[in-house]
Amino acid sequence: MKTSISVSILLIFLAVFTGCSNRLVDERDSPLSMVDILNYEMSVASISPPASALDVDTGTQIETVFTRDVDPLTITASTFVVADNSYIPIPGTFSYSDPKTVVFTPFVLLNLTEYNVLITTDVKDAEGNTLWSDIEWNFTTISAGTVPDPEFNPPAGTYEGTTIVSIGILDPLATIHYTVDGSDPTPASPEYTGPISVLENTILPIKAVAYRGGFFDSSIIPAAYTIRVLTPASDPPAGAYSSDRMITIETSTPGATIWYTTDGTDPDPIIPNGSIYGGPIALTGPGPTATTIKTLAIKASMADSPILSADYMIDYTQVSPPVFSPPIGTYTWQQHVNLSTATPGATIRYTTDGSVPTMMHGTTGTSVTVNDTMVLKAFAFKGGMGDSPVTNSAGVPYIIAPTLSARSPDKHKDDHPVTITFWGTRFKSGVTAKLKKSGQPDIVAAPITILSSTKIRGTFNITGVQKGRWDVVVTNPDTGTATRTEWFRVH
Numbered sequence: 001m002k003t004s005i006s007v008s009i010l011l012i013f014l015a016v017f018t019g020c021s022n023r024l025v026d027e028r029d030s031p032l033s034m035v036d037i038l039n040y041e042m043s044v045a046s047i048s049p050p051a052s053a054l055d056v057d058t059g060t061q062i063e064t065v066f067t068r069d070v071d072p073l074t075i076t077a078s079t080f081v082v083a084d085n086s087y088i089p090i091p092g093t094f095s096y097s098d099p100k101t102v103v104f105t106p107f108v109l110l111n112l113t114e115y116n117v118l119i120t121t122d123v124k125d126a127e128g129n130t131l132w133s134d135i136e137w138n139f140t141t142i143s144a145g146t147v148p149d150p151e152f153n154p155p156a157g158t159y160e161g162t163t164i165v166s167i168g169i170l171d172p173l174a175t176i177h178y179t180v181d182g183s184d185p186t187p188a189s190p191e192y193t194g195p196i197s198v199l200e201n202t203i204l205p206i207k208a209v210a211y212r213g214g215f216f217d218s219s220i221i222p223a224a225y226t227i228r229v230l231t232p233a234s235d236p237p238a239g240a241y242s243s244d245r246m247i248t249i250e251t252s253t254p255g256a257t258i259w260y261t262t263d264g265t266d267p268d269p270i271i272p273n274g275s276i277y278g279g280p281i282a283l284t285g286p287g288p289t290a291t292t293i294k295t296l297a298i299k300a301s302m303a304d305s306p307i308l309s310a311d312y313m314i315d316y317t318q319v320s321p322p323v324f325s326p327p328i329g330t331y332t333w334q335q336h337v338n339l340s341t342a343t344p345g346a347t348i349r350y351t352t353d354g355s356v357p358t359m360m361h362g363t364t365g366t367s368v369t370v371n372d373t374m375v376l377k378a379f380a381f382k383g384g385m386g387d388s389p390v391t392n393s394a395g396v397p398y399i400i401a402p403t404l405s406a407r408s409p410d411k412h413k414d415d416h417p418v419t420i421t422f423w424g425t426r427f428k429s430g431v432t433a434k435l436k437k438s439g440q441p442d443i444v445a446a447p448i449t450i451l452s453s454t455k456i457r458g459t460f461n462i463t464g465v466q467k468g469r470w471d472v473v474v475t476n477p478d479t480g481t482a483t484r485t486e487w488f489r490v491h
Contacts, residue, residue, distance in 0.1 A: 042068040042125040043132045045100075047117075051137035054172050058111055058143040062104040064135075068125040069099035078413065078467075079122040080104060081491060085114040087468025099126070111143045112170035118491055122413070140172065146216040147174045150192075150208040156223040158303065161230045161253065163198045165223070169210050174218075178208040184220050185209045198225045200301040229253045229297040229305035238310035242320045242343040242385060245312065246280040251297040251305065264292040266307055289314040318386040319343045322350070322378040328392060330399040330480060335370040337398070341380040341388065350378035354395050359387075370398045372426070373478040401480035402426040404472060404487070411489035417461045420445075420488065422474065425454055430477035433458045435470040435488055443470070462490050 048063040049056045062082055075094050082104055083089045092106040109115065119135040153166045167176050176192035177185045182204030192208065205224035211217055232251045249258055258277035259267035267274035274296075283291055291312045297305040320342040326335060339348050349362040354375035368376055375397045380388040404424040412418040422433065427450055435443040443465060445458025456474070469486035 041132050042066055042123075042129050044119070044135050047135075047137060049139040051139070053139040055142045056109075056139045058109040058141045060109065060141075062106070062117060063097075063101060064104075064119060065101045066123075066125070066131075067100070068127075068129070070096070070102060071124045071126050071128070072096065074122060074124045075102055078415070078491070079120045081116075081118040081120075081467060082106060083116045083118070083468060084110070085116070087116065087489075089467050090115070109141050111141055111145075112148060114138055114140045120413075120491060142171065142173070144215065147171055147210045147212045147218040149218045150176050150178075150210050150221050152206070152208070152221070152223040156205070156225060158226040158228060159198075160228045160305070163225060163227060165196045165198050165206065165225070167192050167196075167208050169218075171210070171212060174210045174212040174215075176208055176210050178206060180204070180206050182207070187211060198227060200299075201226050201303065226303050228303040229256045229299050231306045232258055232295040232297050232308050234293065234295070234308065234310045236342065238312055239323075239342075240313040240315065240318070240320055240389070241283075242316060242318055242346075243314070244285065245283045245314060247283060247293060247310075247312070248280045249277050249293075249295050253297060253299060253302070253305075256297040256299040256302075256305070258295055258297050260293060260295040262291055262293055264294070267294055267296040269296075269298060283312055283314050285314065285316055288316070319346045319380045319382050319388040321388040322348050322380050322391045324376065324378075324391065328376070328396050328398055330401055331370075332401050332403055332482075334400065335398065337368045337370055337376065339366045339368065339378055343380060343382055343385070343388075346380040346382040346385075346388075348378055348380045350376060352376055356390060356393070370400065372400050373476075373480065374398045397478065399478055399480045400426060402428075402431070402474055402476055402482040404474060404482045404484045407472065407487060410487070411491055412462060414462050414465055414467060414490050416463055417459050419457060419459045421451075421455065421457045422472070423455050424474070424482060426476070426480070427453050427456050427474070428476045428478070431456060431474060433472070433474045435460055435462070436473050437466060437468065437470045440466050442473075465490055467491055 044064055045067050046065045049060060077089060081089055090106055092104050095103045097103055116138045121131045121134055123131045148170045150167050150169050153168060169176060177187060177189040178192050179185045179189050185207050202225045205222040207220055207222045209218055209220045230251050230253045232249050235248050236245060249260060251258060259269050259274045260277050261267045261274040265273060283289055293310050295308045322339045322341050325338045339350060341348060347364060348366055349357045349364050351357045351362045352374050357377055357379055375395050377390055377392050379390045402424055404422055406423040408421050433445040433448055443460045443462060445460050448456060448458040450456050467490050470488045470490060472484045472487040475481045
């Protein structure tokens with residue numbers, strides 16, 4: 001008797017709280033809304049192929065079993081999306097093995113390709129209830145036959161200095177074996193487990209082959225590398241100076257020999273032309289001196305380095321121009337720029353508004369903080385000597401670019417324009433925003449509203465555009481640009 005009364009009370013309780021909403025709690029963000037006691041919420045019971053599967057046959061079908069009967073009119077290429085690894089949807093047909101099971105049959109699945117499946121909340125059951133949340137998963141295909149060929153990264157070619165070579169393969173279940181002595185690899189050869197450091201020329205090519213049980217072996221792929229000695233560097237760097245200089249030259253390649261000339265001709269150890277570097281090169285007076293130093297680094301087991309050419313001017317009557325560190329460029333954070341001159345005892349004057357500094361105009365100092373776009377110009381002077389040329393006389397600006405940190409929403413259907421809010425830093429009047437995807441026209445925000453220096457909002461017409469992930473590009477009028485890749489998804 002007590003049991004019957006308890007059941008009746010429970011049913012009355014559920015009836016009161018479910019009402020016409022077909023769920024226990026009317027608000028989805030309520031903790032109780034996650035309890036699907038009477039299966040009133042439609043969700044996904046099972047998927048096939050399973051999430052992250054690595055060995056899916058190219059002839060497979062994508063099957064999804066829902067917890068409730070599906071309304072077929074809501075199953076479309078926009079609500080049930082199967083796309084390749086570039087998020088480009090692939091064509092196919094839908095069928096139903098029973099009212100709860102949707103089967104997507106692709107026209108074709110490529111071998112060794114990752115596919116992504118997205119089922120959106122626009123899918124409804126027969127009573128009009130929507131899917132509880134978006135469902136996403138991926139799988140990778142394989143077809144019986146021959147193992148794909150290994151791929152070298154970087155590819156065979158000529159590179160400067162030690163080069164780290166990776167060997168990859170599209171089939172995640174295949175193994176790679178390789179040799180470095182020019183012989184053909186076999187299953188007994190070393191198995192590739194990580195990158196190979198190529199320190200010198202590969203007189204005999206690296207060779208690799210891939211194996212997998214039940215498949216034909218891949219082709220044997222050779223890759224030969226020519227490794228050049230690293231380009232020498234000179235210190236101090238090329239430029240104008242007001243006093244004697246001792247020029248040192250070095251290369252980061254151990255055991256390399258450096259040849260140099262001071263007459264502007266190319267050093268050549270075969271002719272021979274030039275001298276072997278054995279210590280600092282003195283650039284001295286008595287009068288103004290213009291010297292071009294050219295250097296070449298060689299090593300028997302490597303290709304010759306590129307030739308470094310450095311022009312020096314020693315003028316004892318003129319102050320050396322200021323040098324900016326870090327150099328003029330585009331940065332995403334505040335920069336503290338140090339100003340220096342090679343002339344001992346010289347004073348530096350600078351401007352930050354693009355005007356030309358003079359003895360009567362500008363600020364004296366050796367440090368400038370760059371918080372925003374700034375045109376920094378400077379010259380140096382010293383009693384008894386001529387003033388230096390103005391550094392950055394052309395007026396090239398330092399640029400502090402905007403940044404992007406968040407956006408809302410992060411996805412939207414392609415059936416009408418969408419307004420997206422972006423958060424970040426240093427948004428300026430005249431800022432532009434666009435969505436960008438390789439091979440597709442840019443989608444430019446129109447209009448765009450600046451809510452603050454850290455928040456903007458733009459409307460993008462994504463109607464009918466290609467589905468998938470799009471990059472977001474925000475650019476200030478001074479050309480400072482922020483880019484976030486694959487940051488908005490059209491579905």
